[in-house]
Amino acid sequence: MLNPDKELLVIALGGNALLGPKSKGTIEEKEESTDFTAEKMYPVIKENYHLVITHGNGPQVGNLLIQNDIAAHKTPPMPLDVCVAETQGEIGYILQKSIQNILSKHKFSKSIVTLLTQVIVDKNDLAFESPSKPVGPYYSAEQTKEILKEKDWKFKEDPGGRGYRRVVASPKPIKIMETKAISEMLANDNIVIAVGGGGIPVYFDKDEKIQGVEAVIDKDFASSQLAIDLKADKFIILTNVEFCSLNYKKENEIVIKEMNLDEAMTYLDQGHFSSGSMGPKVSAAVDYVLATGKQAIISNLENLANAVKGISGTIIHQ
Numbered sequence: 001m002l003n004p005d006k007e008l009l010v011i012a013l014g015g016n017a018l019l020g021p022k023s024k025g026t027i028e029e030k031e032e033s034t035d036f037t038a039e040k041m042y043p044v045i046k047e048n049y050h051l052v053i054t055h056g057n058g059p060q061v062g063n064l065l066i067q068n069d070i071a072a073h074k075t076p077p078m079p080l081d082v083c084v085a086e087t088q089g090e091i092g093y094i095l096q097k098s099i100q101n102i103l104s105k106h107k108f109s110k111s112i113v114t115l116l117t118q119v120i121v122d123k124n125d126l127a128f129e130s131p132s133k134p135v136g137p138y139y140s141a142e143q144t145k146e147i148l149k150e151k152d153w154k155f156k157e158d159p160g161g162r163g164y165r166r167v168v169a170s171p172k173p174i175k176i177m178e179t180k181a182i183s184e185m186l187a188n189d190n191i192v193i194a195v196g197g198g199g200i201p202v203y204f205d206k207d208e209k210i211q212g213v214e215a216v217i218d219k220d221f222a223s224s225q226l227a228i229d230l231k232a233d234k235f236i237i238l239t240n241v242e243f244c245s246l247n248y249k250k251e252n253e254i255v256i257k258e259m260n261l262d263e264a265m266t267y268l269d270q271g272h273f274s275s276g277s278m279g280p281k282v283s284a285a286v287d288y289v290l291a292t293g294k295q296a297i298i299s300n301l302e303n304l305a306n307a308v309k310g311i312s313g314t315i316i317h318q
Contacts, residue, residue: 044308050186054226079214080168092114114196119173224285259315
């Protein structure tokens with residue numbers, strides 16, 4: 001049972017917390033990024049919270065798919081759900097190690113656990129009819145034709161003219177399968193790293209067996225679902241800016257420090273938050289607030305400690 005005197009926080013790390021935008025993806029770069037992340041998280045970790053950390057895996061799973069593609073003639077490529085599982089383990093290990101090292105540096109004792117997390121989706125989700133999430137490398141038109149002779153993939157042309165990329169479904173999460181296990185780990189005073197990359201997408205077949213599916217789940221929606229399932233006290237989404245804004249990067253930009261549900265949903269409907277950037281974060285925050293009545297906060301890693309205190313970031317509330 002969780003200690004009622006300790007708030008439960010779910011913190012969703014943004015991609016920049018794990019790999020810089022100009023990084024090549026070397027282990028040294030990954031460790032440098034996670035070391036920085038761990039240092040910025042320490043002021044929160046040392047406080048009296050139950051803490052779950054989630055993260056994305058976009059660049060990492062993309063690199064793994066490129067490796068699969070290049071080495072396909074020597075070793076069988078793995079399906080997308082397995083690739084998500086592999087990158088969950090990879091990122092979880094690197095992040096866990098960085099946090100352990102920063103705790104040792106500050107002589108602070110706390111156990112950390114990384115959990116491979118399965119997320120249930122609906123096999124009949126409409127997202128499977130219209131795949132839209134780009135994954136993996138760019139291909140020429142000729143390469144896509146050859147691939148389609150063997151695989152039932154969907155491709156979309158890159159607007160920037162870099163070629164074609166495979167697109168897959170991005171269904172909404174229904175339930176986090178390991179919620180009970182995460183709760184038990186939290187009750188035993190562990191920090192838990194979970195729902196990496198949005199979680200491994202799975203469904204129950206007609207025989208009630210768990211099956212993986214070729215899809216990716218948005219990590220903010222999966223993190224929101226976990227926060228809902230755990231009945232978290234606060235849900236914090238970290239990105240590369242401290243606040244949400246209207247008219248972002250325009251002369252008439254307006255910084256938003258707080259918005260209620262009606263305002264958030266209106267701004268979403270008006271297209272102020274793009275689907276490839278802030279849109280999913282605000283939508284995920286809205287889902288959490290609707291389900292729990294509690295506050296969600298969108299901020300950046302540098303201001304995490306203040307965001308937890310409610311003095312930084314955009315607060316979404318009822």
